Amino acid sequence: MELSLHQIISFLNSKYPPQYQESWDNSGLLIDTNSPIKKAITCLDCTMEVVNEAIEEKANLIIAHHPLIFSGLKRIVDSDKTGQIVKKIIQNNIAFYCAHTNFDSAAEGLNYHLAQKIGLMHTKVLEPLQLQLYKLTTFVPDEYAEKVRSAMFSASAGDIGNYSSCSFNINGTGTFLGQEDTNPFVGTPGKLHFEPEIRIETIVEQRNVHKTIEEMKKAHPYEEVAYDLYPLHNELENVGLGRIGDLPYIMDEKTLVTYLRDKLNIETIACTKGLGREIGKVAIVGGSGTSAIGSAIRQGADALITGDLKHHTFVDHEKDLFLVDIGHYESEKIAMNIFYDILTKKFPNFAVCISKTNLNPINYL
């Protein structure tokens, strides 16, 4: 079964909204193709081996966790490693998509799955995402309320989590006095008019504000459309970096290490010196979670499980909490399976494979 690139990307974007990515990230469709997609291959890093594997597998879409193009790519030449890979992808008419920090933070993204895999209970997001939301309010004559609401919803206003078309509506009375040269929708120029109106309130993401106001104005019958737009400071409870929760039972530090080895299928784990603490509450952050140490401490985590910790990080925090470094690759390798699982579930007849060549670049001898 073939799918259009648009079908696959729209689905992935709905699971891992691009607006959840960090400002420094470069997630999304980085290389496109006009051809229908015959097969997709999932990986963590798009190496040359993965591209060769895609060609062999006749897969013309690579879905990765890490962006292939991250900082500005100045040239696409063979003397540059990324240039070589990009060139080969384009020459073979393959598309490249990645979901990085938006996948980490999504409601059912990497950190959600990691927390599930280690059996965390009463789980919360460690650092909830602060997505800029706006409240948009306008005032419409009763008989136009439906039209204006629909126009606003069509521009993605009123989307909250798994709900759409969310609004609040109150009946009231609007007043206006048009100058002699006006052409009011109702009433007479130069005469104060009272009009039964509905006040429509809805919520809009920053990226959709402009479009929503445009659509609202187009559908609104008034010459001068009155509206209020104000920023909100709401947090998205299920979205954000890391998760924190309770282990199924309290264990000592050594037992936690064995427990993680078993649950995450990991051989080597680096951790701070055990101080004989009882571990009940733990935070987990896939990839490199150094920036989340402060949040984990503030929220009372006994341990932080993450990857890519530096020597000085261990030195600085050994007394604050039990720091456990399970490795960057090890903490993110499940991404390949998650991408595979959601795609095969959504499109059962579409071919997807997991890369066999995208191995851990770090060897432990």
Ligand SMILES: [Zn+2]
């Ligand atoms: Zn990573």
